[in-house]
Amino acid sequence: MSGFWAWAGLAGLGAFHGVNPAMGWLFAVAIGLQRRSRAAVLWALVPIGLGHGIAVALTISAALLLRPLVGLDVLKVLAASALIVFGLWRLTASHRGRAGMQVGFLDLVFWSFLMATAHGAGLMVLPVLLELPSGEAGLDSHGIDAHAAHGPHAADPAGMGVSEAGWHALAALGIHSAAMVAVSAAVAVAVYSWIGLAFLRRGWINLDRLWALALIGIGGLSLIVQAL
Amino acid sequence: MASWTPDPTFYPSPRMAMSAPAEKLGYVAILDTTGVRPDALGVVDLDPSSATYSKLVGRVDMPNVGDELHHFGWNACSSALCPNAPHPHVERRYLIVPGIRSSRLHIVDTKPDPRQPRIVKVIEPETVFQRSGYSRLHTVHCGPDGIYVSALGAADGGGPGGILVLDHDSFEVLGRWELDRGSQNLAYDFAWHLGQDIQITSEWGTPDMIEDGLVPELLLGGKYGHCLHVWDLRRRRHLQALDLGAEQQMVLELRQARDPAKAYGFVGVVVSLADLSASIWLWHREGDQWQVRKVIEIPAEPAEPDQLPPLLKGFKAVPPLVTDINLSLDDRDLYVSCWGTGELRRYDVSNPFEPRLTGSIRIGGIAARAPHPGAGPVNGGPQMVEVSRDGRRIYFTNSLYRVWDGQFYPDGIRGWMVKAEVDDAGEMRLDPDFFVPFDDGYRPHQIRLEGGDCSSDTFCYP
Numbered sequence: 061m062s063g064f065w066a067w068a069g070l071a072g073l074g075a076f077h078g079v080n081p082a083m084g085w086l087f088a089v090a091i092g093l094q095r096r097s098r099a100a101v102l103w104a105l106v107p108i109g110l111g112h113g114i115a116v117a118l119t120i121s122a123a124l125l126l127r128p129l130v131g132l133d134v135l136k137v138l139a140a141s142a143l144i145v146f147g148l149w150r151l152t153a154s155h156r157g158r159a160g161m162q163v164g165f166l167d168l169v170f171w172s173f174l175m176a177t178a179h180g181a182g183l184m185v186l187p188v189l190l191e192l193p194s195g196e197a198g199l200d201s202h203g204i205d206a207h208a209a210h211g212p213h214a215a216d217p218a219g220m221g222v223s224e225a226g227w228h229a230l231a232a233l234g235i236h237s238a239a240m241v242a243v244s245a246a247v248a249v250a251v252y253s254w255i256g257l258a259f260l261r262r263g264w265i266n267l268d269r270l271w272a273l274a275l276i277g278i279g280g281l282s283l284i285v286q287a288l
Numbered sequence: 289m290a291s292w293t294p295d296p297t298f299y300p301s302p303r304m305a306m307s308a309p310a311e312k313l314g315y316v317a318i319l320d321t322t323g324v325r326p327d328a329l330g331v332v333d334l335d336p337s338s339a340t341y342s343k344l345v346g347r348v349d350m351p352n353v354g355d356e357l358h359h360f361g362w363n364a365c366s367s368a369l370c371p372n373a374p375h376p377h378v379e380r381r382y383l384i385v386p387g388i389r390s391s392r393l394h395i396v397d398t399k400p401d402p403r404q405p406r407i408v409k410v411i412e413p414e415t416v417f418q419r420s421g422y423s424r425l426h427t428v429h430c431g432p433d434g435i436y437v438s439a440l441g442a443a444d445g446g447g448p449g450g451i452l453v454l455d456h457d458s459f460e461v462l463g464r465w466e467l468d469r470g471s472q473n474l475a476y477d478f479a480w481h482l483g484q485d486i487q488i489t490s491e492w493g494t495p496d497m498i499e500d501g502l503v504p505e506l507l508l509g510g511k512y513g514h515c516l517h518v519w520d521l522r523r524r525r526h527l528q529a530l531d532l533g534a535e536q537q538m539v540l541e542l543r544q545a546r547d548p549a550k551a552y553g554f555v556g557v558v559v560s561l562a563d564l565s566a567s568i569w570l571w572h573r574e575g576d577q578w579q580v581r582k583v584i585e586i587p588a589e590p591a592e593p594d595q596l597p598p599l600l601k602g603f604k605a606v607p608p609l610v611t612d613i614n615l616s617l618d619d620r621d622l623y624v625s626c627w628g629t630g631e632l633r634r635y636d637v638s639n640p641f642e643p644r645l646t647g648s649i650r651i652g653g654i655a656a657r658a659p660h661p662g663a664g665p666v667n668g669g670p671q672m673v674e675v676s677r678d679g680r681r682i683y684f685t686n687s688l689y690r691v692w693d694g695q696f697y698p699d700g701i702r703g704w705m706v707k708a709e710v711d712d713a714g715e716m717r718l719d720p721d722f723f724v725p726f727d728d729g730y731r732p733h734q735i736r737l738e739g740g741d742c743s744s745d746t747f748c749y750p
Contacts, residue, residue, distance in 0.1 A: 160485035
């Protein structure tokens, strides 16, 4: 996967997460309606974006920690398999968040974190992140695990690799979250200001099912790429 | 099974739900009073253009005798669109039908043929007792995070009553809802202010106070319920008890403002010990505290002792006995059933503190015995009342609760379901062509309308 497409993929997934009402824009609209304020719609997206970002960051961090232990190739297969299993589980199970409607900043951060985690938002990002090309000390299969395998000589480059991988992960998280929040904000403001909630009655397609299929699809694709 | 688009009967706001198409079918709980036949859920044709209009066109018998069907509700409703717990791709399809005497739960599937519903699952009383500690199941509401069912008491017939939760999908009893019940012991109805994370509950009596009939000593001693309870819906904790005064006996049906941004609602009180009047009270939030005040009082009507059942002869008056109320989706019209005097009243409650009487229908009544325009003499009086989502059609039945029916209507209630219509000028009158008789000892209780009605759904958006 070329760099451009991987970055675009991260942003695209952010947009996909952002457009899902269950990820937060609908909650923001409801809060705006309750307080009769468009500013409240936008303000609610701050904690919602934060919670989403934390959920994704935790998954990425776990992957970064696992990488030196299992190697990139194994990690890719693990991530892809986890996606497929998670997607199948999402297809069959039904899960509902539990939160009130009177929510403060931290409530919303926590709610968004739970929703993103329960939906596997971070997992979905992982295969794309792992495809980011990153030069000689980067994330691909010539990356740090290869160096680590070379023993003592690997110490310095591995350090470089980890830090570079860290920066890449951070950039990936930033792009993903920015896209998620931007799309959430656009949809929330459009629904709040112009479209109206009646739109939900027909327009709210079952994104959870699409989401589950996306999890399985991305996992499967990633496995195929690995096998090639 | 999940669908691709939301169930078309879900509406984000109560205002939007008012534009829903007119209902064509109604479901009604049918109670057997002979004690040898099972109760049933009936299907009534509500489509005026149909050849079988106002006829019972379907029914499903319960598997046991003696359930005493009473109230029931849908598995899912507009609360599925709530942003905090969204799950809009479920179907409004199953009716959760409890027996108030047996504590048995029936899950009735209204698809594929809504005229021929089928029982697909039965939860036996022992399971209900074991998992929740509660018995005598009453109100059913579809919530954002589960199906809630109120219960009048414990398995042994005493208190406390409370609320149990059913799983959305499997309908299994998950357990009791309360984490901290505070001073609450009696239970009856419940209602949600989803916008405020508040639940309100009301009080009737424990099973041993009601199942052998209204006990005059308990009534005169002010022992039946006279409080409302305010709960933190999110933390499942009791916040406040609102005492209406011990003379206000039996605080029953709760109708909260349909607009979730409004923090008020109405409750009916059956009878005042002071003067046999009935009343409607308004609960409302003032800052952090909830308060309650009487906003409507309906006086008893004088009557000759020979017109009255033994229970009332000494009083020489008929108490109105407000046993059910309902509120239109625009929070404007409050319908009040006066089961004793045989009157259905309508109040404009646009200003909830100052209701105005805007309509009245007389039918039945302990002393008045007002006739139906199409069917002639009837007995019983307006009791369970349900209103169409557009607010134009009002349906009601005449039976209260089997053993209590006989105390107020000693001739025995001959069951009926009728319909009132509201014309363009706002006038309310009975439809002479709509009279559903329930003969042979069957009596009707709660009505639910196809696709939803004014008391079936709770909303998250104003």
